[in-house]
Amino acid sequence: MKKLLFLSVLSSFLLIQNGCVKEEKIFVDYGDLSQLDSELYSVYYEWPSVINFDFDDFQLDYDDKLKLDKVAQTLLSNIELKVALIGSADPEGSKNYNNKLSQNRALSVAKYLIDSGVMRTRIVVTSSGVSNKYLKTNDRDANFVNRRVQILLLGTDSNPVEMMYEVKQSD
Numbered sequence: 001m002k003k004l005l006f007l008s009v010l011s012s013f014l015l016i017q018n019g020c021v022k023e024e025k026i027f028v029d030y031g032d033l034s035q036l037d038s039e040l041y042s043v044y045y046e047w048p049s050v051i052n053f054d055f056d057d058f059q060l061d062y063d064d065k066l067k068l069d070k071v072a073q074t075l076l077s078n079i080e081l082k083v084a085l086i087g088s089a090d091p092e093g094s095k096n097y098n099n100k101l102s103q104n105r106a107l108s109v110a111k112y113l114i115d116s117g118v119m120r121t122r123i124v125v126t127s128s129g130v131s132n133k134y135l136k137t138n139d140r141d142a143n144f145v146n147r148r149v150q151i152l153l154l155g156t157d158s159n160p161v162e163m164m165y166e167v168k169q170s171d
Helices: 002-018 023-029 031-035 062-077 095-115 142-146
Strands: 050-052 082-087 123-127 148-154
Touching (some): 050 062, 095 123, 095 148
Parallel strands (some): 082 123
Antiparallel strands (some): 050 148
């Protein structure tokens, strides 16, 4: 069994090392695509997907602003893209109050992006009050995840851009 595993690992290593086809050959098969810059397909942006808020609050803190600086930079570097901001609240309080609070959360994020140079015509602001919960609980601390603004990157067709997320270990 150990020999079989060793041979399998060795053959995988040799295949990776030598390859089954040279990279140039693959690009030649696609004709004109061989002239494209590969960076067009592997652009990396750090994109925060959510800003969380304290209870009964819609003010941005220092860390939130750092996250939003990355959003603004991505938008300023890609003028064809837009952003959707969806404010939410936890279930504590009245429906009307939470609807207004979730709207104010989304507006505070929008204002920061506008102040950072993003045109307001590229920002869609909406809110869901308490109707879009991540977690159903009455625990105020656990409800932190429900007190948020979701940040969606939108393409030229105004639909969300497909994104791949990489999980980072916290220090």
